[in-house]
Amino acid sequence: MPRNLKIPDVPVNDKGFDQFVQQLEVLVAKRCGEDADFTERSAAARAVVAQALWVYEDRRLRRMATTTPRIEVDGEPYRRLSQHSSVIVHGLHGSHEIEEPLYRRMGVHDGPTVKPLVKRLGLVQGSLLPDLASAAGALMGCMTSREVEATLVRLGLRPPSRAVVERRVGDMLDEMALDVRSLEEAARGHEELDFEVAAVSCGMDRMSVRMDEVLPEGPERDAKLRARAKRTYQRRPPEPFQSAWRMAWTGSVTLYDDEGKARRTLRYGLPHDDDAEVLAARIVDDVVAIVDAFPRATVVCIQDGARDLEVLRARLREHLPEGVQRCHVVDSHHAVSYLDAVVAACEPPNDPDGMRDWYRAKLLFDERGVDDVLRQLTRARDKHRPASSQHEAITAAIRYCDARRPLMHYAELHVHAQGLPIGSGATESGCALFQLRIKRPGSHWGSPGVDGGLRGVMTARGLSLSDRWDSAFDGYHQTLLGEVHAA
Secondary structure (H helix, E strand, C coil): CCCCCCCCCCCCCCHHHHHHHHHHHHHHHHHHCCCCCHHHHHHHHHHHHHHHHHHHHHHHHHHHCCCCCEEEECCEEEEECCCCCEEEEEECCEEEEEECCCEEECCCCCCCEECHHHHHHCCECCCECHHHHHHHHHHHCCCCHHHHHHHHHHCCCCCCCHHHHHHHHHHHHHHHHHCHHHHHHHHHCCCCCCCCCCEEEEEEEEEEEEEEEECCCCHHHHHHHHHHHCCCCCCCCCCCEEEEEEEEEEEEEEEECCCCCEEEEEEEEECCCCCHHHHHHHHHHHHHHHHHHCCCCEEEEEECCCHHHHHHHHHHHHHCCCCCCEEEEECHHHHHHHHHHHHHHHCCCCCCCCHHHHHHHHHHHCCCHHHHHHHHHHHHHHCCCCCCHHHHHHHHHHHHHHHCHHHCCCCCCCCCCCCCCCCCHHHHHHHHHHHHHHCCCCCCECCCCCCCCHHHHHHHHHHHHCCCHHHHHHHHHHCCCCCEEEC
16 A cells, blocks of 8 residues: 655654654643643644744854854955944744844945855845745735735744735845746746647736826825825825726746646736736747747637737747747637627527527638628628617627637637637636735735735746746745855
8 A cells, every 4th residue: 555645754763863752742741731632732842843943043043153354255355344243034933133243345445245144045135034035925926914924823933023024025026026037937947747738828918906106296196295284194104196907917828738638827927017028028938948848739829809919929920939830819708708799689589590509610610700700790780770789799799800800710720620729718817816816805006115016926926826936936046145255
């Protein structure tokens, strides 16, 4: 019978380990007393282990502190300053205050200073240990800073205050967002697929996000300033702002096996004020990497026909290698929804003539289907008076299909016969997944550094949804490490 993979292997024959467990039992008994039940003893054991981990961490940090008169940091000379200095280090098991001198760059007038421990450990934002920063960053892609703190505490950990988590982790996410394309490239280097990729679908979409924007000069701003003058502020008053709904960007890449099953989806997100070219470039980077590894895979770009999404199709045409089979189609569900509206408005109840199925069959299986559909719609429109509900439904369907005619030849491209996707569900579901984080009740977003910043949170959300957070964070953390040597 195979061993349950959830049951860890432990060194049962190691005497030192056995003594450690026995000592843990003694310490738990001292903490709990004899009347404690199983759950209480487990909680006490976790608390004892957490304290031991903090002590172990604290001792290692103190041993790593630098006191030599001169050091080299990344090959540059630094000298020790005389004034007292310390480093506050926040970890999963509590915070540490480590005394360590400050060092100044030599050969430069009033040169920059450095704390060696920050460089040696690659402390995030100068104070967070990597394991805390990684855990809190991944959680910030799913929940607010208050919930991050509560979750870590519930797990028996001792994170810093919510304010520290919000500010430091939020700034970290903003930094990662600035170089997310490189981080995704680093993540690709660690990924291995256990299936043959037969097709790749990709697409972009937009979703509304409530943004706080500084009010421009004018009567509305003046009115808010007058109202603010009547209040007493202990701190600097905020700039008058207004809330506006803006359209953020999302995207996806989905990998399908040779049975047509979706096996993996990568997600991407950007605020409204970022360039759509940036998002399209990240998507195409992944698509190109996939077809390089699986040259026979077919690439299908599926999205709505909106003009601002055309940037992805253009970039695919420019960067996909020669010989890669590709299809550019408009999402079939959008087209069908317009035709369903025509059936609902114009056909008798229960559609006795089967027009709903006729429209679908024409689009999916007839190489001239979209032309036949448009002719049928034109004839139907002439039977109804202008401004009627039937006329409006048919006109909307004609306008939609005619504008997107080159992207609706599903049968001609054989997407259905090859089992290729023809719906943008993966991309639209990405909108919903991002909205679970950024459109919570009462949520509104400001500039980077405020509540994590929308760009940083969307970056963390996308990396987590793509199962890329750990490798992306490792790539980011490598940029913070420095070599410190005694001179």
